[in-house]
Amino acid sequence: MNYGFLIRNDRCIGCHACSTACKSENEVPLGVNRTWVKYVETGAYPDVTRHFQVTRCNHCANPPCVRICPVTAMYQRDDGIVEFDPDVCIGCKACMQACPYDAIYVDPDSGTAAKCHFCAHRVEVGLEPACVVVCPEHAIIAGDLDDPISEISRMIAASKVTVRKPEQGTSPKLFYTEGQEVTLTPTAVDRTPETFMWSDVMPLHGGDGHGDGHSAGHGDGGSPIPSPTVSASGRKSASGASLRKPQAQGVPDAGPIMIGKGRMADHMVQVAYNAQHLIPWHWPVPAYLVTKGIGAGIFLLLAIGYLLGLFTFSATAFVALGAVGIAALLATTGLLVYDLEKPARFLRIILRPQWRSWLVRGAFLLIGFSTIGGIWWAAEAAVSFGWIDPIGDTVRVALAWIIIPLAIGAAIYTAFLFGQAEGRDLWQSSLLPIHLIVQAFMAGSAAVLVTAMAVELPADLARVATITFGVSVVADLLVTFLGEFGMPHASEAAARAAHTITHGRYRKHYLASMIAGHLVPLALLAVGGPVAGAAAGVLAIVGLYLYEYAFVMAPQEIPNS
Amino acid sequence: MGASASAVNRILQGILKASAAISDGAAEAPTQRRAADESGFGPRTFSPTELKPDKADLTTVIHPDGRMSQYPPTDRWDDWVEWDGKLWPKRVARRYTLVPTTCFNCESACGLLAYIDRETLDIRKFEGNPKHPGSRGRNCAKGPATINQIYDPERILYPLKRVGKRGEGKWQRVSWAEALDDIAQRMRESRMRRRDGIMYHVGRPGEDGYTNRCIQSWGVDGHNSHTNICSAGARAGYAFWVGEDRPSPDHAHSRVILLISSHLETGHYFNPHAQRIMEGVENGAKLITFDPRLSNTASKSHVWLPTWPGSETTVLLAIANYLIQNNRYNRQYVRDWVNWRETLEFFRSKPYPEVDFAFSGEGTFEDFDRLLKTLYAEYTFERAAEEAQVPIERIEEAAAYIADCDGRLASHTWRSASIGNLGGWQVARCLFFLNVLTGSVGTRGGTSMNAWNKFVPAPFDKPKAFNAWNELHLPHEWPLAFYEMSFLLPHFLEEGRGEIDVYFTRVYNPMWINPDGFMWLKALVDEEKMKFHVALTPTWNESAWFADYVLPMGHSGERHDLMSQETHAGQWISFRQPVRRVAMERLGKKVQYTYEANPGEVWEENEFWIEVSTRMDPDGSLGIREHFGSPYRPGEIITVDEYYQWIFENSVPGLPEVAAEHGLKPLEYMKRYGAFEVKAENYVPYDKPLASDGKADAAGNVVVDGKVAGILREGEARVGFPTPSRRLEFYSPTLRDWS
CATH class of the missing domain: 3.40.50.740 (Rossmann fold)
Known part of the structure; x- marks a missing residue:
């Protein structure tokens, strides 16, 4: 048994009966949709038409939402249905980042992830899904793709069908006849036009109380696609034809599907209705990246410096800096839990882990790192208070060797988690592990420089921190400019997200991070002295937050439906 | 700050609780009580049951499009167990009784099936009624949305x-x-x-x-309607042609569907028509739509004519002119059914000197043909394209399709261009002209009239005029x-x-x-x-x-009504019921008035009118009370059940027999199934032999008692149309006499 859907666009009349039948059958609250009909209008009057697309979970054969779910709240059944269990879900919203189709939402009543579950509760007793039964046009066909004589198999075999975004490697099991590229391709239309037919456009960032600083309603956000221009290069070919300037790579003017000038009233490609999706992750995620970097960076600096003999071991310094590192790790955990829609269920990550999820792997890395770091720090603190005998170098060396891989793991696992986010191409960067290590050194050494204002650190330690800081700031700039944003991006979604950071909504964050978070600190280092060093550290940490904020937010603005 | 503090508090509390209960899922404790509010109206509750759903032999509705859809089998409607979709994947079974009713979110009268919790009597959802011949188990978005109306927290509950x-x-x-x-x-x-x-x-x-x-x-x-800002214009256009005032196109079997409406998204009868329009399209019909808006219907059309408002008649007449000038119209049909002789008689006196069609004086059909060619010559494609501001090619394409329709032109206009516009009624008249010219009146795949497909059974008593x-x-x-x-x-x-x-x-x-x-x-x-x-x-x-x-009056699941609509070339009736009342009766509870089963003190109009009418005439002196006496209990006031019982027993042909086959009384049958098909098909009823021995005159009119009672076609008397001439009135003496 292998359930799938076929949507017959040749029959669909865009009446939304499926949307309301689903709402009624599954008591889906207001404001969220398990299935909806996207409307896209194309053409120039009088040659215009409206395309409909029933849009919902694809019940992928290779579902990324299942892989990323830390607690098996999202799972794939033997019969191919991708189902969810609200009683298990912790509300981490990772599945929403993993889904490249905007199929998943957080139920406002339960605070847990939900989506189309193929009416599994009906299918089990032989009833077709509610949307199939209600459809006046038999435009939705549900059935067994493994059975060659099922209606869906026969029809797919005999028709031209398309799926959404096969390039994501998810193997969607929702097929469309007469699929339309402008409807299938989310970036072909504005994510948030000024209005929809018969519906208001919600602010993309919502008002969920987490307060991201700019949640005011707007129709300007979404994917900031440059206004269509054909820019002449001023050059001519041998024949005398005027030549156009090459466009930015991956960010074509007027979107990935250019029909005429596209998107203009006189030649339009516009979305007339779509379900609206709020951005799932806000400031706690970039903040967690920063605190995690500080914690990992401090311990890396202390352990590596100690092992290499770059500075003499100072118990006072270790206890002070370790305290900062542990505080940062506690803050990291606090932010992670705070960002859950069901924070009370956070222990389930440990108690019912789904090991393919990097949320789980990362949680255990963080636990291991915090435990060893905590033991080491507690031991050193106890020694300095005279509660226990001094620990020998052997123990210290062992602890340092153990903590280094854990700290590195804690710093970079997020890269692998982001890599599982199939819906955010920009995050799926092979540079990201390196970048996170560099950022950990940068943030950790910055924290050391700041701490030096309160606690007197040995001079050699301060010097090592200063050098590490300077080097990591430069490295971070290189990784950012020569890597993340210098290299072209493999997909249009990634390119567009990067464009949003460098030229769009997050441009200020990006510039502030680069200038105030990197160049100014380097200048302050050149000035020298502890105060300048501390100021440089503070600026670098703030700059890192601004960068991470842009990096976390921008890809979420690129539409997936 | 406050928000953060409360969030922290929430987390801490949660942590404390989480250690106690790892699975704190939606462990709802379903109660069997209704909400405490005296109205009995509040958040819905559903009761647990020990029973489990099983794979029953589902009711399979085989649709003409080859689809099979599945519904709970009718013999299990009384007691149906289903998993709760909201609580899934937790296997929580719910026990329902399923009661059919009729949607009231437009006039289509589609079937609905209410799922009522057998313990709490709350309504879980409305699905389609697979036994309904018009909607065939399917619905538009407004059908399932009925649940929102019933549980609307802002509804009125008391007088x-x-x-x-x-x-x-x-x-x-x-x-x-x-x-x-x-x-x-x-x-x-x-x-x-x-x-x-x-x-x-x-x-x-x-x-x-x-x-x-x-x-x-x-x-x-005392009856006033809204019709004059709604369908009156179109109704007039049809009525002067054919004596009936609403179209009933047979979309499913047509070759060409011509809409001056947006019936793939709105209007009466949206869901039944949309099903059959797409069925027709799938079977090869061409869909032509006049709509100034880019509607969903326009988007699905083969030919979309975004006609400038007011230009529809010109475009229609240009198409008519194309058929006429090129002899692509059905001459035999027009000869048989149109009052062309009467028309020529009118023109004999040269009422319009400028209309010169070389009248032979004999009044032959050739004269009429020449008259048509003369009258409509001015309606060229060029003129139509200019007035309508649409590409001329599209009008030509539409005309070519219509010329090829082979007597199967399903056309429809309801409101749109005919509403409230000066001359709006002519839109319907010109549209129907194309049906007449192509011989697509009442044919399979053509356009019938409402009265042929809508069945209105007579009640037990009809007061005198x-x-x-x-x-x-x-x-x-x-x-x-x-x-x-x-x-x-x-x-x-x-x-x-x-x-x-x-x-x-x-x-x-x-x-x-x-x-x-x-x-x-x-x-x-x-x-x-x-x-x-x-x-x-x-x-x-x-x-x-x-x-x-x-x-406060009830919504569709809270009232009785009997409806029929001309959704296609067949006849059916659909029973609207207060579903909770029916459920209570099934569960053995006595219900005297519908409001006892409705939220708060929501009444239904049927009972209201009985009450108000009898109270208006307490002693019977006004002659009102006598019309509300029970046909079953002499001297008593009629109940709503008795009103419909009488209709179903006496006025619906075939219903008592079919009910008996099911071992049910007619009223029981309708309460159980909610709908009944009176006729599966009803084509060209005007061509039926006339049961009368009237004499035909030279003009082919069968005259009985000095009035035309039918017409002669192929040597046989036929009933004809309900017009004064019993023919399709190209020339309307009614309009002449009254204006």
Whole structure:
């Protein structure tokens, strides 16, 4: 048994009966949709038409939402249905980042992830899904793709069908006849036009109380696609034809599907209705990246410096800096839990882990790192208070060797988690592990420089921190400019997200991070002295937050439906 | 800061709890109690059951498009167990009783099936009724959404009486008895004085004749409608042609579908028509749509004509002209059925000297052909394209398709271009002209008339016609007004043409629906002219705000009505029921009045009209009460069950027999299945042999008692059309005589 859907666009009349039948059958609250009909209008009057697309979970054969779910709240059944269990879900919203189709939402009543579950509760007793039964046009066909004589198999075999975004490697099991590229391709239309037919456009960032600083309603956000221009290069070919300037790579003017000038009233490609999706992750995620970097960076600096003999071991310094590192790790955990829609269920990550999820792997890395770091720090603190005998170098060396891989793991696992986010191409960067290590050194050494204002650190330690800081700031700039944003991006979604950071909504964050978070600190280092060093550290940490904020937010603005 | 603090608090509390219960899932404790509110109206609850769903032999509806859809089998409707979709994947079974009813979110009268919890009696959902011949188990978005209306937290639950000034917004809850007595007394006083003082003003009635019968029993000219800002224009266009006033296209079997409407998304009868339009398209029909908007229908059309409003008639006549000039029209059909002889007689006297069609004087069909060619010559594609501002190629393409329709042109206009426009009625008349020219009238795949496909069974008693005329409805200076001039009512009042003693609004919000709302506001607050206003409504609306009583009436799952609609070339009836009442009866509870089963004190109109009518005439002296006597219990007042029992037993051909096959009485059958197919097909009824021995004259008219009773075709007398000539009236003597 292998359930799938076929949507017959040749029959669909865009009446939304499926949307309301689903709402009624599954008591889906207001404001969220398990299935909806996207409307896209194309053409120039009088040659215009409206395309409909029933849009919902694809019940992928290779579902990324299942892989990323830390607690098996999202799972794939033997019969191919991708189902969810609200009683298990912790509300981490990772599945929403993993889904490249905007199929998943957080139920406002339960605070847990939900989506189309193929009416599994009906299918089990032989009833077709509610949307199939209600459809006046038999435009939705549900059935067994493994059975060659099922209606869906026969029809797919005999028709031209398309799926959404096969390039994501998810193997969607929702097929469309007469699929339309402008409807299938989310970036072909504005994510948030000024209005929809018969519906208001919600602010993309919502008002969920987490307060991201700019949640005011707007129709300007979404994917900031440059206004269509054909820019002449001023050059001519041998024949005398005027030549156009090459466009930015991956960010074509007027979107990935250019029909005429596209998107203009006189030649339009516009979305007339779509379900609206709020951005799932806000400031706690970039903040967690920063605190995690500080914690990992401090311990890396202390352990590596100690092992290499770059500075003499100072118990006072270790206890002070370790305290900062542990505080940062506690803050990291606090932010992670705070960002859950069901924070009370956070222990389930440990108690019912789904090991393919990097949320789980990362949680255990963080636990291991915090435990060893905590033991080491507690031991050193106890020694300095005279509660226990001094620990020998052997123990210290062992602890340092153990903590280094854990700290590195804690710093970079997020890269692998982001890599599982199939819906955010920009995050799926092979540079990201390196970048996170560099950022950990940068943030950790910055924290050391700041701490030096309160606690007197040995001079050699301060010097090592200063050098590490300077080097990591430069490295971070290189990784950012020569890597993340210098290299072209493999997909249009990634390119567009990067464009949003460098030229769009997050441009200020990006510039502030680069200038105030990197160049100014380097200048302050050149000035020298502890105060300048501390100021440089503070600026670098703030700059890192601004960068991470842009990096976390921008890809979420690129539409997936 | 406060938010963060509370979030931290929430986390800490959660952590404490989490260690105790790792699985703190939606462990709802379903209660068997109704909500504590005395209205019995509140958050829905559903009861647990030990039973488990099993794979029953589902009811498979095999649709003409090859699809099979599955529903609970009818023999299990009484007691059906299903998993709870919201709590899934937790296996929580729910036990329902399934009661069919009829949707009331437009006039299509599609079937619905209510899922009612057997313990709590809350309604879980509405699905389609697989036994309904019109909707065939399927629905539009408005069908399942009925649940939102029933559980609308802002609905009106109790009778309200105005206590401040009209429109001041001060209301007092009163008992139904008080309201009924007060209203009935005022109606009685008005009726004693005159026969035009009570006005029942209805929008979409959602029933076929129930209330009209009551009004007739009061002996007053009291029915007012919204039709004149709605379908009246199109109705006139059809009526002068064919004697029936609404089209009933057979989309599913057509070769060409021509819509001046957007029936793939709106209108009557959206869901039944949309199913059959796409069925026709799948079978090869061409879809042509006139719509100035880029509607969904326009988007799905093979030929979309975004005609400039007002130009539709020109485009239609250009297509007609194409058929006529190129002899692509069905000459035999026109010869058989159109009153062309009468037309030529009219032209014999040269009423329009400029129309010179070389009349032979003999009155042959060739003369008529020449007349057509002369009359329509000016309607060229070029002219049409210019007026309509559409590409000429599209008009040509549409004309070519229509010329090839082979007697299977399904056309439809309902409101759109024909509403409230000067000459709007001509849109329907010109549209139907194409049906006449192509011989697509009442044929398989053609366009029938409403009366052929809509079945309205007679009730147990029909009060005598009364001798009264309400000048506020149909003022004498508009003799051709097709339906009441209802949108002018406040203007008539303003001019001092009359006053209203008792005014009912129902499914009608005149302040909102008419173009001049402030004029209505003025009338509604004028207690001299609008002496008493009773709004019958489930929810607030602008006009109800200016009522003296606001009386809550049930939604589609909370009332009785009997409906039929001309959705396709067949006939059916659909029974609207108060589903919770039926469920309670099934579960062995006694229910005397529907409001006992409804939320709060929500009534249904059927019972309201019986109550108000009998209270209006307590001693029978007005001759009203006699029309509300039970046909089964002499001397007693009729119940709603008895009203429909009588209809189903006596007025629906075939129903008693089919019910008996199921071992049911007719009323039981309708309560169980909700719908009945009276005729599966009904094509060209006008071609039926005439059961009369009248003589045919030279013109082929069969005359009985000095009136044309039928026509001669192929040597046989046929019943013909319900027009004065029994033919399709290209030339209308009615219009001549009255204008």
